[in-house]
Amino acid sequence: MTRLLVGAPPVRDSRALRHRRNRALGALLQVALMLFAGVSFAQAIDPLPFKDHAQEVRFQNLTRELRCLVCQNENLADSNADLARDLRHEVFDLMQQGKSDAQIKQYLVDRYSDFVLYDPPVQSSTLLLWFGPLAILIAGALAVVVTVRRRGRATAAVAHDRPADEGDDW
């Protein structure tokens, strides 16, 4: 890309230059996007006979939200584990049967518990997980407010106590 730019004849008109640069950037972006797309689709380790592209995209999105039970910090889409492959096939089969994403997730939750979901549902056992950070944030904000108020009152009291301090000591 840079070579292309360097090799281009000098353009005096700034608009034309900008246009050319934009086009070069656009091309660069396109190449980058293609590379990334290649990476994400290379993860579909085993080719499955999808009906159409939309179904493949849906499959990719769904398996990315599901956790591999064997290597627990990987999702089903990325995992090479044997079980992950089986579960991908299972998800694929369920999709062919016309099951919705929610039904497929429920199917796996029934067998492997909520642990398979990367997005945990809000329930009594996950309240702390969901709202803990917010509670800590609120507690921190309260602490800041209290400190600022107290300090403000203290300086006001000091200013009030010694109104004639200025100049006298000098």
Added chain:
Amino acid sequence: MSRLLPFLGFLLLVALFGFGIWWNTQHDQREVPSPLIDKPAPAFVLPRLDDPARTVSREAMLGKPYLINVFASWCIACGEEHPVLMTQGKAIGVPLVGYNYKDAPEDAKAWLAQHGNPYDLVIADQEGRTAIDFGVYGAPESFLVDGKGVIRYKHIGPLTPEVIARELKPAIAALAKEPAP
């Protein structure tokens, strides 16, 4: 007092991290609690390892409690567990059903011939399809199924003499006290 506050905050964090370390040494992080406990075991029809023409089903097993032990010849932890089953398998008081998981039948048979067969019955799930219904994610795993076909207890990982004494035997003893179905 307010001078001590940052130090107290620090102590609180130390306590929190200390608790985290202690908690993780007490618990297996990889262990996923089974949602199947106290639910009917999934329906299954699987061939016997020794005679694939004959199948075993959940219905056929109803009436008496049994222990399903998921194993495979490729599973290293199963090799660790195996001597324990050989010595204690008969003493636990319920039939031991071997669940051969994603294994070639020849490999499984050779493995059992070499190390000994602690099982009263071995069923084979070559595809691992039924294992998904059981929520199996790694061998060895053990499921205690009661006479009504309900899963009462599950252990993930090798059964050790400690686990058998502390968890499995009390669970089986509790079953024995219940009225027969």
